[in-house]
Amino acid sequence: MTKPVLPLKEVVIRFAGDSGDGMQLTGDRFTMDTASLGNDLSTLPNYPAEIRAPQGTLPGVSSFQLHFADHLIQTPGDAPDVLVAMNPAAMKANIKDLPRGATIIVDADEFTTRNLTKVGYATNPLEDGSLESYDVHAVPLTTLTVAALSGLPLSRKDAERSKNMFALGLLSWLYHRPTEATENFLKAKFSKKPDILEANLIAYRTGWNFGETTEGFAVSYEIAPAKMAPGLYRNITGNIALAHGLIAASQLSGLKLFLGSYPITPASDILHELSKHKKFGVITFQAEDEIAAVGSALGASYGGALGITSTSGPGVALKAEMIGLAVMLELPLIVIDVQRGGPSTGLPTKTEQADLLQAMFGRNGESPVAVIAPSTPSDCFTIALEAVRISTTYRVPVFILSDGYIANGSEPWKIPDIADLPDLHVEFAKTQEGFLPYLRDPQTLARPWAIPGTKGIEHRIGGVEKADKTGEISYDPANHDLMVRARAAKVAGIQVPNLEVDDPSDDAEVLLLGWGSTYGPIASAVNALRENGNKVAQAHLKYINPFPKNLGEVLRKYPKVIVPEMNLGQLAMLLRAEFLKDVIGYNVVRGLPFTTSEIVEATLEVLNA
Amino acid sequence: MPDLALTKKDFTSDQEVRWCPGCGDYSILSTMQSYLPELGVPRENIVFISGIGCSSRFPYYLNTFGMHSIHGRAPTIASGLAISRPDLTVFVITGDGDSLSIGGNHLIHALRRNVNLKILLFNNRIYGLTKGQYSPTSEKGKITKSTPMGSLDQPFNPISLAIGAEASFVARTVDSDRKHLTQTLRAASAHKGSALIEIYQNCPIFNDGAFDIVKDSDTKEAALLQMVHGQAIKSSTHGLIHAGASLKVVELGSVDESQLVIHDAHNPDPAYAFALSRVSASELDHVPVGIFRDVERDEYGSMVNQQIADVIAKQGAGDLASLLSTGDTWVVD
Numbered sequence: 002m003t004k005p006v007l008p009l010k011e012v013v014i015r016f017a018g019d020s021g022d023g024m025q026l027t028g029d030r031f032t033m034d035t036a037s038l039g040n041d042l043s044t045l046p047n048y049p050a051e052i053r054a055p056q057g058t059l060p061g062v063s064s065f066q067l068h069f070a071d072h073l074i075q076t077p078g079d080a081p082d083v084l085v086a087m088n089p090a091a092m093k094a095n096i097k098d099l100p101r102g103a104t105i106i107v108d109a110d111e112f113t114t115r116n117l118t119k120v121g122y123a124t125n126p127l128e129d130g131s132l133e134s135y136d137v138h139a140v141p142l143t144t145l146t147v148a149a150l151s152g153l154p155l156s157r158k159d160a161e162r163s164k165n166m167f168a169l170g171l172l173s174w175l176y177h178r179p180t181e182a183t184e185n186f187l188k189a190k191f192s193k194k195p196d197i198l199e200a201n202l203i204a205y206r207t208g209w210n211f212g213e214t215t216e217g218f219a220v221s222y223e224i225a226p227a228k229m230a231p232g233l234y235r236n237i238t239g240n241i242a243l244a245h246g247l248i249a250a251s252q253l254s255g256l257k258l259f260l261g262s263y264p265i266t267p268a269s270d271i272l273h274e275l276s277k278h279k280k281f282g283v284i285t286f287q288a289e290d291e292i293a294a295v296g297s298a299l300g301a302s303y304g305g306a307l308g309i310t311s312t313s314g315p316g317v318a319l320k321a322e323m324i325g326l327a328v329m330l331e332l333p334l335i336v337i338d339v340q341r342g343g344p345s346t347g348l349p350t351k352t353e354q355a356d357l358l359q360a361m362f363g364r365n366g367e368s369p370v371a372v373i374a375p376s377t378p379s380d381c382f383t384i385a386l387e388a389v390r391i392s393t394t395y396r397v398p399v400f401i402l403s404d405g406y407i408a409n410g411s412e413p414w415k416i417p418d419i420a421d422l423p424d425l426h427v428e429f430a431k432t433q434e435g436f437l438p439y440l441r442d443p444q445t446l447a448r449p450w451a452i453p454g455t456k457g458i459e460h461r462i463g464g465v466e467k468a469d470k471t472g473e474i475s476y477d478p479a480n481h482d483l484m485v486r487a488r489a490a491k492v493a494g495i496q497v498p499n500l501e502v503d504d505p506s507d508d509a510e511v512l513l514l515g516w517g518s519t520y521g522p523i524a525s526a527v528n529a530l531r532e533n534g535n536k537v538a539q540a541h542l543k544y545i546n547p548f549p550k551n552l553g554e555v556l557r558k559y560p561k562v563i564v565p566e567m568n569l570g571q572l573a574m575l576l577r578a579e580f581l582k583d584v585i586g587y588n589v590v591r592g593l594p595f596t597t598s599e600i601v602e603a604t605l606e607v608l609n610a
Numbered sequence: 611m612p613d614l615a616l617t618k619k620d621f622t623s624d625q626e627v628r629w630c631p632g633c634g635d636y637s638i639l640s641t642m643q644s645y646l647p648e649l650g651v652p653r654e655n656i657v658f659i660s661g662i663g664c665s666s667r668f669p670y671y672l673n674t675f676g677m678h679s680i681h682g683r684a685p686t687i688a689s690g691l692a693i694s695r696p697d698l699t700v701f702v703i704t705g706d707g708d709s710l711s712i713g714g715n716h717l718i719h720a721l722r723r724n725v726n727l728k729i730l731l732f733n734n735r736i737y738g739l740t741k742g743q744y745s746p747t748s749e750k751g752k753i754t755k756s757t758p759m760g761s762l763d764q765p766f767n768p769i770s771l772a773i774g775a776e777a778s779f780v781a782r783t784v785d786s787d788r789k790h791l792t793q794t795l796r797a798a799s800a801h802k803g804s805a806l807i808e809i810y811q812n813c814p815i816f817n818d819g820a821f822d823i824v825k826d827s828d829t830k831e832a833a834l835l836q837m838v839h840g841q842a843i844k845s846s847t848h849g850l851i852h853a854g855a856s857l858k859v860v861e862l863g864s865v866d867e868s869q870l871v872i873h874d875a876h877n878p879d880p881a882y883a884f885a886l887s888r889v890s891a892s893e894l895d896h897v898p899v900g901i902f903r904d905v906e907r908d909e910y911g912s913m914v915n916q917q918i919a920d921v922i923a924k925q926g927a928g929d930l931a932s933l934l935s936t937g938d939t940w941v942v943d
Binding site for chain 1: 623625652653654655657659662669670672673674675676677678679680683685686687688689690691692693694695697698715716719914917918921922925926927928930931933934935936937938939940941942943
C-alpha cells in the first residue's frame, strides 16, 4: 500500500534534545539534504553555553531550527510546524513556541517518571491530555534503534547513541529528503570505526523504513524546489563565509593573511576554519589573550600582511587600546566582532547587536574607525572583501559587526565566479629620497603603507601624536588639532555605496531601516505587510561608519522611520545625532533574532497610529 | 658576515635624545648604535619595537624601522611581525614596569613560544616616566611616592621568571659595561629564538645609585660573579659551589678551586640556570652576570612557516575556486 504524498509550500522543523544527543549534527544533515533538493532555507542553531549540562535537564537542551520552502525565504521561521523532542526536557523547553496543531515527534522511551520529574512534569504529558491540540507521535526511538542494532557488537549505550540517526531517517522519509549525501557523510566521518558506521547507517535506514511502514504516519510531504537564480550553490554559515571571504581577499590582494585570535564564543569557528587552510599561506596565531591577538595582527599588518583579529564583545573591550594604536599608526587592521548577549559575559551563545557603540566609540580620544555589518550569513563573504578594501585603501581599522545569529545560521549561497571578484591589489611605499611617512594621498587621505625591508624609507612611528607629514613626535597644539581632524576626515571620506531603498510604490509612509543580522526578519515582515496591502519601504545599512552619502535624503523622504535593533537603540542614537531625525526604535534584547510577526505588529502599530 | 660598510653614525637618527642627564639609557643606546654595524643586517631589515616608559623612547634614536607602541604590548606586535616576516631582525625594548607588570603575560608567552625576538629589559627598579613609583622589581620596603611607608610587594626576579617560562636564551648585564653589553648582544643575535637580556640600568632621578655596587670600580669586581661558558663562576673574591639542589656563594680560598661550579650555559635542564638565577635577589653583593642559559630549541616563526611549506609541498598551493565550492554543492539551472 502506498501512502499519499501531500505538497507543502514551506515547513519549519525544530530538532531538540539533550546537548549530548547530536541535535546540531542531525539538523546540519537535514539541512544539507534539503539544500541539495533545491529548497530555499534558513537555519537557527540554539545551544547552551555549558558543554554538557546535567543530562536530561532544561539547561542542557540544545536545538536546531530549519525553515525550508518552495519559494525564497529570509528567516528560520517564527514558530516550528514540527518539533522533534528527544526527551521531556526538550519538550518542556520548546512546547511554548509551538502553535496549536503542530506536529510533535518524541522519543517515548525517554518519558520515564525519573526524567519527567527532573524537569518538573507532575504527570506524563503524553498521557495526561495536555497535548490534545497537537499531532503527537510518541515513537519508542531508543527501543527501535537498539533492536535494529542487536546484531552488532555494540554496548547498549553505543547503540542508543545512534537514535538521532533513526530520527533523521524518519524525518527524511516524512519530507522526501534524498539520503545519499548523508550516507556518504557518515561513511567519511566514521571511516575508521566500521561498527559505529554500520550502526549509524542501519539506524538511519531503519528510521526511514519505520516511516514507510508504521501506521502512525499516514501521509508524507513534498516541498518543491524554490526558484533561485541559476548557478552553483552551497549552504554556508556566516562564520565560514567570513573566513572564506578573508582567504579570497588575501588571494585577490596578494597579501599574506595573518589571523591573531583568542578563543571566544561565538567567533571561534573563524579561527578554526582559517587554521585549516594553510595551503593558502594563511597564518593563524592563537594568542595568550585578546590583547596579544590584536597586537600580533597589528604587527603583521605593519610588516605588510593582512592583519585580522576575530572576537566577540568582551574581547573587543580588551583590544580597545591596541585598536587606538592602529588608528594613530594609520595601518590596516580588521577587527571581527561576532556579537553576543552582554554586558560582561552576558549570554555567550545567544545573539545581540549591542556592540555598535562600542565599535564606534569604545576607545580613548577621537579615534575614528570604519564600521560595517553583514546582513545575512552569505553576505559575510562580501563584507570580508569590503573590510579588506576599506582597511588597505585607507590604512584604517575596520570593524566587522557580525553576530551569533548569522555567524551560526546558514542559508544557500550562490558561489561567485572568481573572475567577478574585485581587484584588491595594494601598493607599498617604495625606496625614495626624503620619505615622509605621514604624507597623505590627496584622494584617500591615507598615509603610505611603508613596510620594513624597504631600503631608504626607514622611519619610526608610535602612539604619541605625530607631526603632519614627517610623523615625528609632536606635542604642538595646532598640529594635534590638524591630525585629529585629518584622521576623522579620512574615515568620513571612505567611499561606500549609496543606500538602496526598496519601496515598490515609491510613496510609503513608513520606512523600516535596519542594520546587520536583522535583515531577514525585517524583509520577511515587509513581505507579509505588503501582502496585506500595507505600503512600507525597507532599507538596510551595511555601512555604519561612514554612513552612505544619501542616508540623510532617505531619512527625510519618509515621515516615519522604524529602526528595529537587538539593543536599546544604538543605531537610532547615531541617526538622531547625525541627522536630527526622530526615528522610532523597535528594540528587543532576548538573545534571539526577531520574529517576523513581532516586526509586523510593531509596524502596524506605527501605521495605524 | 657581509661588510655593509655601515658605521655607528648610519644607525643614529636625527632625533634629539630626550632622556635625563646621566640616565643609563644613553650608554645602552650608544653601545647598540656601535654594535649594529657589526650585526651585518641591512638597516631596513632591522626593527625596534618598544612599549611605554623611559626606555621605550629607544626606537626613535635609531635609524632603522621602529615602533613606539603601547604599554606592555610590544612583544605581541613584535611576535606578529617576526612570525609573518622571518626576514627581519626584531628587537623589543622594554623596562621593568612595561615587561613585568602590565606586560608580564606577553613576555612569558613570547619566551615560551621562542619567537625570534631579542628582548632588552632595562631594569631600573622604578617607574621613571610616571615620576617615581615602585616597580615589580623594586626591593621590598622601598619608599617611593606611592609607598611612603615602604612597599609590601615581593619583587620579581626577571631571570627566574624567564627561565620559569623556559626561555632559550637568558642573560644579565650592566648598562655602563659597554664591552660586556656588546658581547651579550652578540651572543643573543647568534641565538635562534627568543633572547631575554636583563640590563641593570641606573635612573639618576628616581632611583639613583641602585646599582652602584655592581658599577663602581672599587666594588664591582667583588660583586659580579662572571659566568663564562666552560669556566668556573667567580668574582674577584667569591665563587659558586653546589649545595644540594641549589648553589652557594663561598669565599675563594675557603674551598678547593676544583669544587667551583663550571658554567654550562647549554645545559638543557632549566633547573641549573634557575639555581643560578637564585644566587642574588634584591641585594647585589654577589650577582651572576653573563649568559645564564643558551640552549637550542625550535624557533616559533620557523615552525609556523615550515608547517605552511609542508602543507603546500604535500597538497599544492590553495585554489580559491575549489575552496569556495567546498562541501555539498548543487546546481540550479
